[in-house]
């Protein structure tokens with residue numbers, strides 16, 4: 001999936017989570033959008049890969065595309081790192097949610113992800129699409145609609161509680 005789809009996916013997931021948590025929704029959403037870009041550090045053409053080309057090349061050479069950084073192992077390690085170094089829960093939780101949304105979205109592509117890295121099996125959903133395809137545009141549109149709906153819900157709740 002493309003960077004924009006991932007950003008909106010991270011925002012949508014964070015907004016959905018905000019509905020059930022007491023964390024600051026704006027921070028959750030910001031962190032969710034950033035987290036949604038992190039796994040693609042393994043790909044030099046991605047938004048984050050272009051921002052950190054050296055790191056991206058290093059990760060790609062070491063692990064290849066959509067392997068370690070798209071795995072449960074990486075998610076778990078990031079949880080530990082964030083929990084240890086970032087004292088603010090909404091940031092760490094938001095980043096993890098964004099990363100998880102990224103992995104789920106990439107599981108909708110034919111290539112899938114190496115979810116159980118170091119095991120090399122590619123994991124994907126039964127229905128898949130190609131990155132940059134028309135279907136991806138439809139997915140992006142649905143995610144935008146969902147995030148608008150979740151934002152609306154949060155605003156209504158905020159007004160009701162004020």
Ligand SMILES: [Zn+2]
Pocket residue numbers: 001039040066070102106
């Ligand atoms: Zn990816």
